[in-house]
């Protein structure tokens with residue numbers, strides 16, 4: 750069902766480099782649902798952002814690579830982030846951790862205060878869900894509000910119907926409901942932004958110019 754337009758922009762990231770990716774396909778389906786629910790989806794794939802492995806020498810000598818700035822701009826323009834990420838060896842792929850690491854070096858730190866929904870797809874019976882628990886950690890560390898529910902598509906290589914939806918109507922309904930509830934939260938957080946907090950990277954350390962990363966986030970009055 751098409752809902753009335755809502756002033757919500759969502760960056761939907763397919764976090765696989767594969768041209769036949771199950772996760773990028775799940776991201777595309779999520780983007781369709783965002784649009785159906787009245788939001789605007791900005792679909793990205795991790796391969797759109799060219800990034801060498803994080804290296805302090807590169808950062809010092811030539812600065813943060815363009816790929817990190819490009820991702821940052823798209824994230825800044827969005828009210829929320831949806832990520833569909835593969836699971837590699839029960840964790841996240843190195844490529845998405847690398848993207849997070851580079852982008853986390855920018856100031857203001859762009860993940861802080863963003864709402865995020867995590868999804869995965871895998872041929873396995875657990876659908877890549879263990880990788881999402883690993884992926885929560887850097888996001889939460891960076892102040893991202895990671896939605897408690899996650900969506901993991903098991904046996905994803907058999908999951909799609911011809912029309913691009915999930916074959917199993919119960920699963921399609923669950924995805925639809927999870928995204929709908931997430932967007933309601935994003936909308937509430939956008940209009941009632943008081944839940945945003947100061948971000949402190951290294952809790953409990955003595956003040957020290959080399960490690961201090963504290964940012965005050967302005968909240969609307971009233």
Ligand SMILES: Cc1cc2nc3c(=O)[nH]c(=O)nc-3n(C[C@H](O)[C@H](O)[C@H](O)COP(=O)(O)O)c2cc1C
Nearest residue numbers: 765767770771772773835836837838839871873877
């Ligand atoms: C290095 C590597 C490790 C993997 N580890 C897991 C794993 O721990 N759990 C899992 O469900 N699938 C694992 N897989 C299989 C991926 O889920 C599968 O290749 C999937 O299609 C990757 O997502 P994509 O299609 O979006 O690229 C692994 C694949 C590779 C290449």
